Amino acid sequence: MPAEHLGRTPLDTLNTFGVHAFAHDLWRVHALSDLPQLVAKLDEHPGPPPFVLGGGSNLLLTGDVGVPVVQVALRGFRVVRDEGDAVIVEGAAGESWDALVSWSIAAGLNGLQNLALIPGTVGAAPIQNIGAYGVELRDCFDSLDAIDLRTGRWRSFDAAECAFAYRHSVFKTSGQTHWLVCAVRFRLSRSAPLQLDYGDLREELARAGRTTPSASDVAEAVRAIRQRKLPDPAVLGNAGSFFKNPVISAQQAATLQSREPGLPCWPASGSAVKVSAGWMIDQCGWKGFREGDAGVHAAHALVLVNHGHAQGRDILALALRIRDSVRARFGVVLEPEPVILGNATL
Ligand SMILES: Cc1cc2nc3c(=O)[nH]c(=O)nc-3n(C[C@H](O)[C@H](O)[C@H](O)COP(=O)(O)OP(=O)(O)OC[C@H]3O[C@@H](n4cnc5c(N)ncnc54)[C@H](O)[C@@H]3O)c2cc1C
Structure with a gap:
């Protein structure tokens, strides 16, 4: 058999x-x-490329999925090369991201600790260049292997070829969604300095009495903050931040800030400025909003939630209203972070 064929399947728990x-x-x-045979099998019914599914934690389904869905369950971690201080490690695409973080820390390697507890799989992590607490995946990325689901051709990508940007990579650009990532490699270090200067990380470490923290202490602090602040999808459906922080020109940011002095801004690449989507959504009065079972988290304006039985299109309709109100007040267009899949998009 070319992979396990489940046929028509509910995606509710996926x-x-x-x-x-x-x-x-x-x-x-x-x-x-399994992959070459699967590609040949899918080729018997040519059409749009299949959708590759990881843990479904960056996904809004607005209807049934008509294209074939390929779920990646490849497993395993390994050390690829030990170069002394630097060590190249590899995670198979179907492994849990957080398990890779824990495995690398247990092996005495620094690099991934600030990205602890981000849901999802190793294979999906490069797709949007995951980031948290001042670190992005690209900071310690080495390379990845992928298969072209149209042709069955294998290829490796280095960091430049992945074209990483803020919550973005080449794999999100149109015409490039036919790659299935099989394995991802990272260049980690036995002694690289830790990144502690972000948000409330130092405060959390001080509270835990960690004056000279290890990578493991940082991961534990990140986990504690995330568990305290973010809704657990097992309890309240969500996909983390629903909108990206918009990146605008320095001039537009200056004009906006003169009108809205509280607007949080951060430097982005070049002279561009990243502005807080959550703050703008909050200012528009959406925090804690609920209509039916679709809502905005009471503590996080950036997190849209499913209180129980919302459909994907209810959440999408709410996202559209939020986007329109932010555009009307701030003149900034919000872009969704999750992939929207089904018969309606933003
Ligand atoms: C509570 C919560 C907190 C979150 N916090 C963060 C955060 O701090 N930072 C952050 O960056 N993200 C965050 N996210 C978003 C999400 O966890 C990440 O984007 C994660 O990498 C998605 O992994 P996944 O396996 O669930 O991917 P999925 O949702 O299954 O897929 C996402 C995209 O990746 C593609 N994809 C998946 N696997 C592969 C593969 N093997 N090959 C090719 N394409 C693939 C899919 O086709 C889709 O386009 C959060 C989500 C939640 C629910």
Whole structure:
């Protein structure tokens, strides 16, 4: 068999919003050797490329998925090369991201600790260049292996070829969504300095009495902050931040700040400025809003939630209203962070 064929399958437990939708045709890949046969099988019914599913934690399903869905269940971590201080490690795409973070720290390696407890899989992590607490995946990325689901061709990508940017990579650009990432490699270090200067990380470490913290202490502090602040998708459906922080010109940011002095801004690449989407949404009065079972988290204006039985299109409709109100008041257009899949998009 080319991979495990599950056919028509409910996706309710395979997306962290917990919305109801079906995959018309679901395949699960357990071994690299399944992939060439699967590509040949999918090629018997040519059409748009299949959708590659990881943990469904950056996904809003607005209807059933008509294209084949390929779920990646490849497993394993390994040390690829030990170069003394630097060590190249590899995680298979279907492994949990947080398990890779824990495994690397247990091996005495620094680099991934600030990214602890981000939900999802290793294979999805480069797709949007995951980031948290002052670190992005690209900071310690080495390379990845992927298969072209149209042709069955294998290819490795280095960091430049991945074209990482803020919550973005080449794999999110149109015409490049046919790659299935199989394995991702990271260049970690036995002694690199830790990144502690972000948000409330230092405060959390001080509270835990960690004056000279290790990578493990940093990961524990990040986990504690995240558990305190972010809703657990197992309890309240969500996909983390629903909108990216918009990146605007320095001139537009200056004009906006003169009108809205409280607007939090951070330097972005070049002279561009990143502005806080959460703050703008909050100012528009959305925090804690609820209509039916679709809502905005009471503590986090950036996190849209499913209180129980919201459909994907209810959450999308709310996202559209939020985007319109922010555009009307601030003249800034919000972009969604999750992938929106089904019969309606933003
Ligand atoms: C509570 C919560 C907190 C979060 N916090 C953060 C955060 O701090 N920082 C952050 O960056 N993100 C955050 N996220 C978003 C999410 O966890 C990440 O984007 C994660 O990398 C998604 O992984 P996944 O396996 O669930 O991907 P999915 O949601 O399954 O897929 C996301 C995208 O990746 C593609 N994809 C998945 N696997 C592969 C593969 N093997 N090959 C090719 N394409 C693939 C899919 O086709 C889709 O386009 C959060 C989400 C939640 C629910």
